[in-house]
Amino acid sequence: MLNLGLSWGLSRRLAAAGLIALAGGLLTGCDSKEAPSAPAAGAKAAETKPSESKPAEAKPAEAKPAEGAAPAGTKKSLVIGVIAKSQSNPVFIAARTGAEDACRDLSKKYGIDIKPNWQTPVAEDAQKQAQFIEQLTSQGVDGIALSCTDGQVLQKPIDEAVSKGVVVVTFDSDSPNSKRMAYYGINDEAAGEAVMQQLAKAMGDKGGEVAILGGTQTAPNLQARVKGVKQELEKLKDKGFKLKDVYYHKETASDAAAMIQQVQTANPEIAGWAMVGGWPLFTQNALNGIADKGVKVVSVDTLPEELEYVKNGQVQALIGQDCYGWGYHSVELLVDKLVNHKDPAQVIGHFDLSIVTKDNVEKFEGQWEKWLRKK
Numbered sequence: 001m002l003n004l005g006l007s008w009g010l011s012r013r014l015a016a017a018g019l020i021a022l023a024g025g026l027l028t029g030c031d032s033k034e035a036p037s038a039p040a041a042g043a044k045a046a047e048t049k050p051s052e053s054k055p056a057e058a059k060p061a062e063a064k065p066a067e068g069a070a071p072a073g074t075k076k077s078l079v080i081g082v083i084a085k086s087q088s089n090p091v092f093i094a095a096r097t098g099a100e101d102a103c104r105d106l107s108k109k110y111g112i113d114i115k116p117n118w119q120t121p122v123a124e125d126a127q128k129q130a131q132f133i134e135q136l137t138s139q140g141v142d143g144i145a146l147s148c149t150d151g152q153v154l155q156k157p158i159d160e161a162v163s164k165g166v167v168v169v170t171f172d173s174d175s176p177n178s179k180r181m182a183y184y185g186i187n188d189e190a191a192g193e194a195v196m197q198q199l200a201k202a203m204g205d206k207g208g209e210v211a212i213l214g215g216t217q218t219a220p221n222l223q224a225r226v227k228g229v230k231q232e233l234e235k236l237k238d239k240g241f242k243l244k245d246v247y248y249h250k251e252t253a254s255d256a257a258a259m260i261q262q263v264q265t266a267n268p269e270i271a272g273w274a275m276v277g278g279w280p281l282f283t284q285n286a287l288n289g290i291a292d293k294g295v296k297v298v299s300v301d302t303l304p305e306e307l308e309y310v311k312n313g314q315v316q317a318l319i320g321q322d323c324y325g326w327g328y329h330s331v332e333l334l335v336d337k338l339v340n341h342k343d344p345a346q347v348i349g350h351f352d353l354s355i356v357t358k359d360n361v362e363k364f365e366g367q368w369e370k371w372l373r374k375k
Helices: 002-031 090-110 126-138 151-163 188-203 220-239 253-266 304-311 323-340 361-371
Strands: 077-083 113-118 143-146 167-171 182-185 208-215 241-248 270-275 296-300 317-320 348-350 354-356
Touching: 077 090, 077 126, 077 323, 090 113, 090 323, 090 361, 113 323, 126 143, 126 151, 143 151, 143 323, 151 167, 167 323, 182 323, 188 208, 188 220, 188 270, 188 296, 188 317, 208 220, 208 253, 220 241, 241 253, 253 270, 304 317, 304 361, 323 361, 354 361
Parallel strands: 077 113, 077 143, 143 167, 167 182, 182 348, 208 241, 208 270, 270 296, 296 317
Antiparallel strands: 317 354
């Protein structure tokens, strides 16, 4: 009986000790589920995140992001400044449409709010563009897409914007010595060469004097096109083609039309016009008294007004460029950098040239209705 009593007592004491140990373990387990209010110095953040102790199913959007969704840590909204050369030129209205469409499409793709901020001078003004760059930078925009009226004047404001964290892409007209991330536009020398090739074809084997309509003298893209025309002319000099002169002007339809009328009247021997921009063709009747005297004309750009000149035979060919893509692709490049941290595969991006003649002019009429939001 004595041994039985001792065994029973010992069993009760062991059972009590087990309950105490079990309770202590439970309390310790509860404490381990909560992040400490003041983690020890040097402790890894990953060891104290409460979300890591939860199953992945608790936050499916974080564990398995939707295809195309912005990476974790991306800003909920982006603002892209768009600065073209002028509001009066339809090619830049097309660029604006492209930029707005890209912001809409990429907002949907990444699930963030991307807004364009259009800041463009009424007429071409590099100093005004510089002010817009500074204003947009001070407002905290994330990126800027810019067509440079004067690449040298705009180099410093571009570099200052980049130094403050703004990503800059140029389109149409570059500032090649600046810190911009990329440029997207036509291969300007190739475009100038194509203008002269088509003009020579229209003028035939007899050759003749050629005038170049050059737009703004300080615009690097236009200077490159003029260079291309001259290079092609040099190849044709043995066939009787020669340069009369390059004529610069304000890039408005009225100024350009007045220039060609004035020059042609003073120099009736001019047999062909190589236009590196289509400015005079943005208005009606610009070639009256010129085309009807057998003067041949080839121009860059394919705006609806220009297409009418091709249809009525006053212009022999147009060299087309992706004006809508200036805006759309520039925004794509900026957002890819801002969201995905990706640099463009090529710093200088070009598109293929389109040659528009009377034979295919109808194919190009519909696209401008979209680009100018007339449809």
